Amino acid sequence: MPEIAPIPLAQLTTLRTGAAPARMVDAFTTDELVASLRAVWAEGDRWFVLGGGSNLFVGDEPFDGTVVRILTEGIERLASPHDGRARLRVQAGHDWDALVAYTVDEGLAGIEAMSGIPGTVGAAPVQNVGAYGQEIVQTLVEVELLDESTGEVSTVPAAELGLGFRTSVLKHHHGSEPQRRAVILSVTLDLAEVGHGERPIAGAQLRAALGLTPESTVTLRWVRDHVLETRRRKGMVLDAADPDTASAGSFFQNAVVSPDFAATLPPECPRWPVTPDLDTPVVIPLAAYDGLAPAPTVARPEVKVSAGWLIEHAGVHKGFRLPRSRASVSTKHALALTNRGGASATELAELARFIQGRVLSEFGLILQPEPVLVGVEL
Numbered sequence: 001m002p003e004i005a006p007i008p009l010a011q012l013t014t015l016r017t018g019a020a021p022a023r024m025v026d027a028f029t030t031d032e033l034v035a036s037l038r039a040v041w042a043e044g045d046r047w048f049v050l051g052g053g054s055n056l057f058v059g060d061e062p063f064d065g066t067v068v069r070i071l072t073e074g075i076e077r078l079a080s081p082h083d084g085r086a087r088l089r090v091q092a093g094h095d096w097d098a099l100v101a102y103t104v105d106e107g108l109a110g111i112e113a114m115s116g117i118p119g120t121v122g123a124a125p126v127q128n129v130g131a132y133g134q135e136i137v138q139t140l141v142e143v144e145l146l147d148e149s150t151g152e153v154s155t156v157p158a159a160e161l162g163l164g165f166r167t168s169v170l171k172h173h174h175g176s177e178p179q180r181r182a183v184i185l186s187v188t189l190d191l192a193e194v195g196h197g198e199r200p201i202a203g204a205q206l207r208a209a210l211g212l213t214p215e216s217t218v219t220l221r222w223v224r225d226h227v228l229e230t231r232r233r234k235g236m237v238l239d240a241a242d243p244d245t246a247s248a249g250s251f252f253q254n255a256v257v258s259p260d261f262a263a264t265l266p267p268e269c270p271r272w273p274v275t276p277d278l279d280t281p282v283v284i285p286l287a288a289y290d291g292l293a294p295a296p297t298v299a300r301p302e303v304k305v306s307a308g309w310l311i312e313h314a315g316v317h318k319g320f321r322l323p324r325s326r327a328s329v330s331t332k333h334a335l336a337l338t339n340r341g342g343a344s345a346t347e348l349a350e351l352a353r354f355i356q357g358r359v360l361s362e363f364g365l366i367l368q369p370e371p372v373l374v375g376v377e378l
């Protein structure tokens with residue numbers, strides 16, 4: 001195993017918390033990654049894999065196990081079985097935004113609205129990353145997966161990953177065990193070959209965020225540039241010079257509630273039905289396609305409500321911090337908790353619990369954290 005001297009996780013996570021774990025392994029190739037994980041599993045050691053550390057909230061006590069850093073890289077272009085489309089197989093450790101930049105350079109559409117999301121390609125399906133109505137589920141064909149239960153590598157179609165709103169069968173929710181303990185080695189996406197010309201933009205949410213009408217025509221690069229600009233204004237692009245980006249992005253998930261519960265919330269609270277954006281194409285893997293498209297309607301769809309609105313209307317404003325705490329709500333975005341320099345996980349957890357308590361007493365629901373919790377409870 002390519003073991004290295006353990007590095008404090010505060011240096012490898014964007015929330016900047018956590019001590020050095022007991023053991024750390026750097027895997028630069030898929031063979032190293034597979035061999036290291038099999039060795040750790042054979043020993044029965046506790047473990048987790050680390051990508052860009054941008055969706056992790058790590059506690060102050062050292063992790064008593066092995067952290068395997070995924071540092072594999074590479075994009076391979078494959079033929080798509082569909083006219084006008086291209087497939088990319090990308091190694092798990094490849095930087096997500098570098099992949100998006102590559103697709104835009106190549107004139108391939110499907111992930112450009114997710115420009116600027118930090119982290120690695122392998123972690124993207126774990127919580128079905130998304131922004132402005134685009135989610136990886138819309139273009140994901142399959143992943144190569146190493147399962148802990150068998151120690152074997154298999155190719156798993158996207159349809160078997162349970163991809164939903166910031167979730168999959170691989171995600172550790174609120175510190176719990178995932179449904180499937182496995183590591184993604186590579187990801188295959190199916191993208192549209194649209195070139196560099198101007199075209200109308202699919203997706204009402206994306207158009208609204210960028211101030212476009214259904215008739216507007218823009219290039220892929222225009223979309224990427226404007227998404228990056230919009231995200232920077234909200235502190236959602238990592239920037240060492242911007243303390244609002246020492247975060248895990250949205251710390252709380254938008255809450256998904258029943259229509260009856262949603263009716264008890266103030267009418268001004270923004271809400272959206274939990275249905276697919278019908279304006280956005282959904283890729284159905286060929287092997288799973290039986291000639292029928294999935295029915296788009298649900299009898300009484302659940303409702304997604306804005307966690308940011310609930311937080312601000314529970315009296316927690318942007319920039320809020322508890323007395324003497326080095327953790328604060330971002331000055332640009334009510335959903336992001338930030339480390340203003342040297343904050344411990346305990347300080348961040350106190351702030352998170354305070355916000356959960358305020359929202360619970362004002363609106364009667366418990367906001368759930370979006371990042372994966374390691375050695376910390378909320």
Ligand SMILES: Cc1cc2nc3c(=O)[nH]c(=O)nc-3n(C[C@H](O)[C@H](O)[C@H](O)COP(=O)(O)OP(=O)(O)OC[C@H]3O[C@@H](n4cnc5c(N)ncnc54)[C@H](O)[C@@H]3O)c2cc1C
Nearest residue numbers: 049051052053054055119120122123129130183184248249
């Ligand atoms: C400023 C900022 C903005 C953000 N904006 C968004 C956004 O718009 N949309 C969004 O969806 N997310 C957003 N995020 C969250 C985060 O960037 C994504 O969840 C990202 O995919 C995490 O990638 P990572 O490599 O950093 O994962 P890590 O934080 O390293 O890991 C997260 C979890 O995935 C597991 N994991 C990592 N790699 C693998 C693998 N190859 N196989 C199996 N499990 C793995 C880890 O063990 C851990 O449990 C944002 C975060 C920040 C800091």
